Amino acid sequence: MKLKGLVWFFTIALALISLWELSYTWVIRSHEKKVRAQAERLVKPLTTNLSPEAKEALIEAKTQRILDSTKDESIFPIVGTSYQKCKENELNLGLDLQGGMSVTMDVSLEGLLKSLSNNPKDQALQKALASARAEKQKSETDFITLFADNYIKQNGTGKLSGLFAGPGKDIKISDNDNAVINKIKTVAKGAINQTYKILVKRIDKFGVAQPNINLDENKGVINVELAGIKDPERVRKVLQSSANLQFWEVYRLDELDQALVNADKSLQNYLNGISAGDTTALKDSALAAKNANPFLSIINPIQPQADANGRPYYSPNIGAVALKDTGLFYSYINNDVVKNALPSNAKFVFGLEEKAAKGNARFLPLYILKTIPGSEKAPLEGDGVDEARQDYDQYGKPAIKMQMTGTGSKTWARLTTKNVGRPIAIVLDDIVYSAPNVNGPIEGGSSEISGNFTVEEAQDLANILKSGKLDAPAKIVAEQVVGPTLGKDAVRGDAMSFLISFAVIFILMLIYYNTAGWVANTALILNLLFTVGILTAMGLTLTAAGIAGLVLTIGLAVDTNVIIFERIKDELRAGKTYQQAVSDGYNRSLPPVIDAHVTSLLTAIILVYFGLGPVLGFATTQIIGILLSLFCGILVSRLVTDIFTNKNRHLKYSTKLSENIFKNANFKFLEKRKIAYVLSTIVCLLGVAS
Template identity: 30%
Template sequence: MLYFSKLRITLVSLVSIFFIFIAASNFQNPEDSFISKKINLGLDLQGGSYLLLEIDNEPVEIQKLQNTTTVIRNFLKDKKITFNDLRIEDKKIIFSIPNDNIELVQSFFLDKESDINPYYFQYKSHQFDVNIQDNEFTLTLSKYGLIEIKTSSQDQAIEIVRRRVDEVGTNEPNILKRGNNRILVELPGLDDPMRIKSLLGKTANLTFRFVTQNNNDTFGTEMLQFEDGTSEAMVSKRIILNGENLLDAQPQMNNQTNETVVSFTLDRVGAKRFGKATSTGIGKQLAIVLDGKIVSAPVIRDTIASGNGQISGNFTFQSATDLALLLRSGALPAPLNIIEERTVGPDLGQDSINAGVIALMIGFLLVIIFMFVKYRIFGLIANITLLINLFFLVGILTLFEATLTLPGIAGIILTVGMAVDANVLIFERIKEECKKEKNNIIAFDTGYVKSKTAIIDANITTLIAAVILFFMGSGPVKGFSVTLAIGIFTTLFSVYFIARMLTGLYVVRNKEKTELI
């Protein structure tokens, strides 16, 4: 019925006032507002950088094959099974064994409880596909083995990227998965995109190794260039310690040489290894290698047992700060390549805001005029409801501290049209009921009841489309679907609680009039 109890009127009024207050906090100075929550502006409105990174998983695959080769070698030795020519060739592990051990070794690889060839129960597949020809075994990473490697690599990379971005101090970064080998990074309000590109483009794989002149080193040797590109040195492949043993790294000024350095602190295991290496390597050069290039190669003068050290290399304070940041955040599991980049200036973002607000104001004004001309006092009620509906929508977005994008503004504008559509359906239905029913209260109440099915059906179909857009679409499309979905719920609430309440109050007081609508 059109009669509303005082309790219901009070509750609806309080809810409306609450959301109006929440929405209004977006237009107040943060220091003067009682509520700290606000709507965040997206990249297209605030300006900033958009980067799409692709993970180069080839080094990870090769590392996995190398590790598995070591495991297989140790496994066969433990089982006292002779093997020949264990090698990696074209991303395959190949080895030969005597004919009388083929079935035994095959069972080790194909067993679901195998330690050297894990079985994925969710995929019903092993990590490696095993092919046996004569007495030669060939192991190739299976389809699902590659998926697991890529997924693991992506998860690790996202965590490292998030640490690096957070250290820079970017406001509200958006870091998302794209497929199983790409990462989307949105950095609203970023002033220096070149710096973040430099930070994300470095793997930050830190190792400490001895410089050697012996080509026959037990662990092997390789020629590495210094970071400045002026010279190169031969270093042992034996890794004394790596970035995993690092606890902290900070830029500092060396008071003796008056140059910027990066001081680092090692964990207990790293300090023990470092102390042992420096005690036995006095007089040798210790190469500090970052991403395959020598940062510096100081001569060890004394044992360093404290677990503290310094990296020098003609750093500026900014480059030393960035290196310390990279070392603190950890090494990426694989290199990242920037395959797409966009930068939106703050002026362009402000232009987008202005254009969106103007479009919303024009649409809102035209709707108000049409509704008032068409339905007079009830058009005015619909317009008041429409305004409160917008406050509801903005208030809910504020409570969740949602990020508003340009497509999100389009969703708000569409909500205005849908809210009016519901009121038009109701009022037209009421007109039909008034022709058949002399009692205005019954006619209005019947109009609301009979139009409910059509309105709910229309909004449910739109909500289904919004849900599909959210799960299938990208970032901007998701922003549109979120505002549209929230707008559907606020529209139904405002139409059947606020508009119906205001309409009921007016009709009850003017029930004797012959033509109310």
């Protein structure tokens, strides 16, 4: 056998890679089992009088709390990989195997077109939108093109610019139809991407370890898979809600310094079991040390720095919370002893995730907003923004130019006048994206936000500011909910079918091919190990359909060895030596084996290209399995055979049972071909009719 060393190299490399990738799954399962057992022990005193459902919910919540608070701790033996990293590298199971929710969302651009137009109630606009909406149901063309085609068809060419052009707008009255369409598509693309980013941020709040979110930018469709979700109604509500852009005043550290100290002291006494007004000193020094400064140690207050003039400068965010401590932080701020120590209008929100200057620690900037008592609205809402775009400041650095509406301009003037020298937080869905400092009152509604932005960051912030103006909501158009019980049943059923098929073929190969069956079974085991290992390494998801693909792969892998072994038996019957029979058997089996695999591979590639959902999962697994079947069935099995041959130990390719079972067989296939034609035609017609 040529290139034997290369085959050894790839076999060992694939084995090590597969075992390494699958080890993450084993570590995760083991760790989560231990954490659940710990959670059950901790909540046991609280579940005496609870129903089974309430008890299970309490255990799940406690388990998740422990996992969240320890996500950055090392759990992998020796290597020391954190839980979060292991979770990201484990074998992904589809919704049909672990339960969850799958939704398809359509990003509606009707509101966007209305907001860009000069008159949203224009009859010609409404008519073209209605026509485009009807055509969209049966067309793959993007909505903007459908709208433009219908508008031009109904109103004639050269009329689009009159509908969308205006002072301060990108679209000019002199633009032709193609220029208008291209500019609208650019805005639509930004709106779709912004909607996608907003959805990603919202999905992060569900705590799903490995959400699958795919955006088809041309069609304006977003597919979301959330494995393990137990509250579908909450998912529907959160995903379909409108983007909530707000401008808030913020508290500085010097304004809440004493309140934060009081909250910290009250929380410390609460954790130590000391009631309010109790002046008795805590005798347990270990407990006192453990609970020292619990609140301040979590929020890590940022002390003021001196500016160029020596005056104290306070950061817009009062502190930063480590990502691993967010669960503990929320439990603290929802505690009444902390709430009572802080102003009633103080609202805690996080900014965008940041990474520590040294090490791998991740933090979330913490802001405290000044809310309006009795109202959920901010001093200025997102609908006050008329236009925002990425531009450059007087020094040539990336900046954001923002124009307010008439009403928004007045509110913005009052808000900036009140907060000169202070930051104003720009908040989208309770996440602070920026908190620029107000240099002076802003009259007229035209503003510039400058800072150390990259062009991309400035573009992102401009899109965020436009999210209150551009109406491109995502609506659920299709959904599938799989309960956890059904998921467990699916896993059990699929695993059983897989194990039975594997066991039957494994035993059959030994009964029929004697010691040569061990060669086939070795190739089979390696094929399955490599397939699952590569699925894990590539971050692909194993579904019920994927398991069906694995079962089919078992058949293909064995079929390769069956063809080779039968050819070797023919060569031995022809009187050739063992070595020559093996060599000729493998060489002459190659064409039919490759033909069968290439045919299956082409079919699988077509399924991958056109298929979605279960079909895609099946085809992906099949492609990997087919390629590895060729490698294991031809090269690895030949490698194992050569090991025996080099030691002068000949494999047996039949047993007494298999020698006699087809010895006098005489199947007249060609004589019965007309019957086969008739039966095939009937089956095909029945399939078409159904």
